[in-house]
Amino acid sequence: MDVLEQYVLTNELNGYTITAISMRTFQITVKLEIPSGGVYLICKNANILSVSMGYISILRLSSEDRCVVCVHTVIMDNDIFLFLMLSCGAYLTICAEDVHLKYPSSTDS
Secondary structure, three states: OHHHHHHHHHOOOOEEEEEEEEEEEEEEEEEEEEEEEEEEEEEEEEEEEEEEEOOHHHHHHHOOOOOEEEEEEEOOOOOEEEHHHHHHHHEEEEOOEEEEEEEOOOOOO
């Protein structure tokens, strides 16, 4: 992850609402949306380090409470630590080898 990617993660995701979290074979995907569109946060070779409440419980919160208000990234050795703070005070911390954003194309349904 370079400095530009870290800047985009830290500044662009504020205001997005978490709508889904999926975990599959060391990959965690967090789907985030705003009224004008969405983005996927793809974390490869990742695991959830800590969460203030179960991630299923996070998804049961109102959309206002699932809004991302703060994103911190820390790069240590070859790992990226990603901390997402939600408006309700809940948080999600992910450790991954690679983190990137994927914007859905207009042909995706």
